[in-house]
Amino acid sequence: MKRAKKIQQILDQYIPEPQGALSHQSLYTLLIAVLLSAQCTDRAVNLVTPTLFSKADTPEKMLALGEEEIFKIIKTLGLAPTKSKAIVGLSKRLLEQFSGEVPRTLEDLQTLPGVGRKTASVVLSQGMGIPAFPVDTHIHRCANRWGLSDGSSVLKTEKDLCRLFPKSSWIKLHLQIILFARAYCPAKKHDEASCPICSILHQLPKT
């Protein structure tokens, strides 16, 4: 617990007001943007979504636009064929099963094509303010390096972080860790002696 608290203090110092970086205007466009961000940078997604959302910002309009046109707009992104198909399938399912609205539970969100646990959790937390701790590769890496989880699986990391940090801080913390990791905690070449977090953690007991 001591480690978790200390990490939270340092993150508050370095990333005091974290913001999600994906451009969107509604829950539906956030859902599409998060789906598109799989294995892509937020920056790359933000380059294609203005065109996509100017043509289709609702499930109805997306279905009318169709898979082929969607693909043409998002083709610079990795997994574009799969993502185009998922966007059409997801929009159809929203209309058929959820009256065109984005559902508000993790379980319902995960029934949508192309939407896994992480995407669903990001939409819940960033779009609806419902506490969730989406674990991406950065959070998984940091939690393991910081001694907060054993790195055995993403799901285990999520459970450990939810146990260690107060629920009221999950939404902010998940963004803080991602932003800190991108700026200071690279996958390779990290220097524990000069690092703002690890240099202090060495003096604390493991959780």
Ligand code: SF4
């Ligand atoms: S030393 Fe810094 S960069 Fe390396 S794991 Fe610790 S926080 Fe991350």
